[in-house]
Amino acid sequence: MGDMVAALLCGVLVAVAVGEPAPDPPPHLLSEVLTCQPDPPSLSLSVTLDGLPLFWFDFPGSRWNPGIPSLPAWPPALESPREILPESQLCREILGILGPNLTGQIPEGRAIPTISVFPALPPLPGEPNTLVCLVENIFPPVLDIGWAVGGAEVTRGVSQGPFVPSADLTFSRISRLSLTPRPGAVHACVVTSRRDNATMVAYWVAPDTALDEQLDTALAGAALALGVVLALLGAGLALLARG
Template sequence: MAGADRSGVLVTGLVRVALAAVVSEEPPVHALAEVLFCQAAVPSLGLALAFDEDQLFWFDFPGSRWTPRLPDLPSWPPTLEPPAELLRDATLCQDLRRALTALVTGVVPESKGIPVADVFPMRPVTLGEPNTLVCMVGNIFPPAVEISWQLDGDPVTQGVTHTHYTPTADLAFVRFSYLPVTPAAGDIYACVVTREGDNTSVITYWVPQNPVPSEVLETALCGAAMALGILLALLGIAMILVARRSTHG
């Protein structure tokens, strides 16, 4: 698959394989995708291998090596797609991008996705205890956004890490950003996503809320159940008295 627009982005799917189990009536379909993109913006090149939109490896073009998304993944086989071959593909991608951009500029409308950000903690929140906030940014196209963090309106940069762009089935990209935090009452965190070129920003806020301890919750539920039982008992007595008065009357 390939696509280009006036923004000068060329996305090429090098490999897309459907894997299906043959034992079920409606077999699940899985996608293994290796996607190369090139553009005039930064980053100018990107290459990722994803399984069901979960990134497994990304290619470090300056270092000419495959890098696993998670440290537990095995190393990339050195004989499979050597760096020299991928660099030739990258050069071809840039040449095609420039040629297609010259052809479609002013003819084909520019394609841009509005990023959608979601912020959530990596672990259950307890005020005063270290945690990590995750900002998941989807619907990215072209793959050129800046992700930053704020705490109470002030920029936060210490400990911030970002993933590389991961291709999705709808020909867009997703990217993650991580911020180590120690949440406190009243904190207001913000994930700011800015598109390059037009400086359009999408901001998603997150406010820590300390969950109710289980012992307090159990006590409250027991108290509510007891109060409800007493109320029902009083209601039953009142109904009996009303029925007796009606009978004697």
């Protein structure tokens, strides 16, 4: 009996030591999505890894562009522009055949975009920075992104990214604005849908460090004054209690 108990305890200890096997990491998703549509941009082609843009094809320029600036150039021997153009032409032909026949027969997909505006670096007074406007949940991929500062349209220092497909069959797009933020200036990312003639705006206000310092000083003074009042009140109550 003692040997059996010892063997069981040994088995339990081994099971505890070994434990459950570590779960396999989730698989990575490398995808290439070609879209064609009546509205501009009529053609788009993107290669993504887990939803992150790796490369996108510039159809007017007939060349691959990196989705991340630090990436190396697209290998020339891998899916050259000569191989892509016939695929895009086939996509257009299919759209021309199916589009008129399916219009009004099936519901059109629509999504409500979400907008986020944030600086690429922590904002510092007088230091150049880049504002990023991230628009997600786009479908169909037809919208324009613009910028305004203090209510005035800005086009200088603006760069636009491609439509990037996501796993849920929607798209995202990024626009960047290079500038040196002025304290208190109001920056607006203006997103316009050409199909719906609708406009959405997201704002970012450059922090005013001088006002923050004044507020900190005022709060510190108020806290000190409140502490003095409470101390005097406590002393008065102590004197009354003794009397």
